[in-house]
Amino acid sequence: MNDSSKDIGLIGLAVMGQNLALNIADHGFQISVFNRTYSKTVDFLERNPSTPTLSGHESLNDFVSSLKKPCKIIIMVQAGKPTDLVIESLIPLLQKDDVIIDGGNAKWTDTIRRERKLSDHGIHFVGSGVSGGEEGARFGPSLMSGGSIDAWNQIKDIWLSISAKVDPSSGKPLGGAEPGKPVEGGVPCAAYIGTDGSGHYVKMVHNGIEYADMQMICEAYHMLSSLGGLSANQIGEIFKSWDEGILDSFLIEITGDILCQQDPRSGNPFVEVVLDAAGQKGTGKWTSVNALDMGVPAPTVAEAVFARCLSAVKEERAHASEILAGVPIRSLDCSVDHFVESIRDALYCSKICSYAQGFQLMREAQNEYSWKLNFGEIAQIWRGGCIIRAAFLQKITEAFERNSELPNLLLDEYFKECISTYQGNWREVVSLAVNSGIPCPTFSSALAYYDGYRNARLPQNLLQAQRDYFGAHTYERIDEPRGTFFHLDWLHPDRPESRIE
Numbered sequence: 001m002n003d004s005s006k007d008i009g010l011i012g013l014a015v016m017g018q019n020l021a022l023n024i025a026d027h028g029f030q031i032s033v034f035n036r037t038y039s040k041t042v043d044f045l046e047r048n049p050s051t052p053t054l055s056g057h058e059s060l061n062d063f064v065s066s067l068k069k070p071c072k073i074i075i076m077v078q079a080g081k082p083t084d085l086v087i088e089s090l091i092p093l094l095q096k097d098d099v100i101i102d103g104g105n106a107k108w109t110d111t112i113r114r115e116r117k118l119s120d121h122g123i124h125f126v127g128s129g130v131s132g133g134e135e136g137a138r139f140g141p142s143l144m145s146g147g148s149i150d151a152w153n154q155i156k157d158i159w160l161s162i163s164a165k166v167d168p169s170s171g172k173p174l175g176g177a178e179p180g181k182p183v184e185g186g187v188p189c190a191a192y193i194g195t196d197g198s199g200h201y202v203k204m205v206h207n208g209i210e211y212a213d214m215q216m217i218c219e220a221y222h223m224l225s226s227l228g229g230l231s232a233n234q235i236g237e238i239f240k241s242w243d244e245g246i247l248d249s250f251l252i253e254i255t256g257d258i259l260c261q262q263d264p265r266s267g268n269p270f271v272e273v274v275l276d277a278a279g280q281k282g283t284g285k286w287t288s289v290n291a292l293d294m295g296v297p298a299p300t301v302a303e304a305v306f307a308r309c310l311s312a313v314k315e316e317r318a319h320a321s322e323i324l325a326g327v328p329i330r331s332l333d334c335s336v337d338h339f340v341e342s343i344r345d346a347l348y349c350s351k352i353c354s355y356a357q358g359f360q361l362m363r364e365a366q367n368e369y370s371w372k373l374n375f376g377e378i379a380q381i382w383r384g385g386c387i388i389r390a391a392f393l394q395k396i397t398e399a400f401e402r403n404s405e406l407p408n409l410l411l412d413e414y415f416k417e418c419i420s421t422y423q424g425n426w427r428e429v430v431s432l433a434v435n436s437g438i439p440c441p442t443f444s445s446a447l448a449y450y451d452g453y454r455n456a457r458l459p460q461n462l463l464q465a466q467r468d469y470f471g472a473h474t475y476e477r478i479d480e481p482r483g484t485f486f487h488l489d490w491l492h493p494d495r496p497e498s499r500i501e
Contacts, residue, residue: 017076019138096122108197124151129203131386140164142386143190146199163190164385173384208287215304232269236260249390303441345422353446356409376400
């Protein structure tokens with residue numbers, strides 16, 4: 001018999017759902033779980049017999065009845081139609097002020113649609129980004145919640161408790177979590193982002209930045225290997241040393257581990273037996289498409305997506321390698337130590353530009369969707385739990401604390417000084433890669449972004465003249481106020497131009 005005593009419920013017992021449920025139980029919250037296939041629920045409960053705050057149910061009705069009112073239910077199922085089907089099945093069972101939380105990688109526009117639909121039923125809907133993968137879900141993720149403030153207030157205590165924590169002074173993640181022993185103290189990596197789809201939007205941008213971070217690391221590895229002639233193990237040790245400095249981050253840390261790992265079957269470096277064909281789930285593409293839709297320059301994220309697409313045509317590339325000419329790898333005209341330092345500087349500068357693009361995209365999105373985003377807080381909740389967690393994010397938080405209206409990270413004093421100090425090495429690395437036929441799409445696109453942003457005058461004056469020539473698309477003049485448009489009669493260019501009001 002159900003006694004309506006559970007604090008929260010969770011639907012969907014794939015690995016992420018199981019780990020999140022155990023995380024919630026570890027923090028002392030009573031939780032009910034439900035899975036469409038009941039045998040999976042039984043198996044989950046049997047493997048966790050010493051978790052008294054955890055219970056499972058065979059029917060959806062019994063599951064909902066087991067929850068305290070107002071009900072709070074997390075959905076951890078596949079994004080898209082499966083999420084809609086779960087929501088449809090819940091609506092008849094829920095009452096006014098109950099809360100549904102979608103913890104999947106939903107598209108923010110779907111979240112906006114769902115929130116509007118459920119609000120007509122008096123039901124709250126929260127789209128919460130959950131970042132950190134399986135380990136994050138189990139021991140402390142970064143949580144980005146979008147919805148009504150009333151809904152946030154209902155789930156706030158649970159979300160702040162189960163999230164990752166960071167040291168308030170250093171901004172470093174507080175680790176050492178074990179099953180049943182949650183991390184105590186520290187600043188929670190969870191926050192209320194804003195209304196409707198804002199939480200899932202911020203999670204999408206996080207993933208787009210993640211794509212860029214990963215591709216930049218791959219380009220650094222490629223250059224150190226092909227240009228520097230270093231072994232996988234040597235490069236792994238370099239990444240481990242970088243993890244002690246300004247590049248301190250989860251992705252740098254695991255890269256060091258991966259490069260030092262031996263393949264248990266062949267005894268060769270593990271990375272060298274992995275096929276160079278990368279997969280993707282779509283959030284990087286969403287970020288790039290949305291940047292194009294809103295007219296926000298985010299070339300580094302887009303190049304990271306395209307790099308994965310290019311890697312996927314493995315057989316075609318293998319065939320092309322036998323046909324297409326390249327150039328010889330250039331020998332280094334500096335010491336290996338200097339080259340390694342230059343790669344590090346190039347990686348850091350490219351990283352700054354990538355994050356600048358991501359935060360510009362969020363700034364435009366808040367205007368598009370009438371959100372009010374706290375960029376310093378967003379950087380703060382990314383410092384722990386999530387895949388892009390890094391010491392670097394503390395600098396972003398500090399930048400927005402200095403100026404909450406900062407239009408671009410490149411204009412902050414810290415980041416401006418970093419680029420000024422390191423850009424010489426950055427340019428050398430990109431030049432050497434290009435002249436040696438080594439692809440570096442994120443390094444080079446980040447540099448082009450930086451140079452484009454810092455130039456007061458770009459060649460698009462010619463482009464706009466071309467548009468006016470073939471399509472009468474008009475142009476603005478440098479000697480007239482912005483917003484006043486003109487058209488030249490190109491059939492008779494000696495005639496006075498017409499002004500378009």
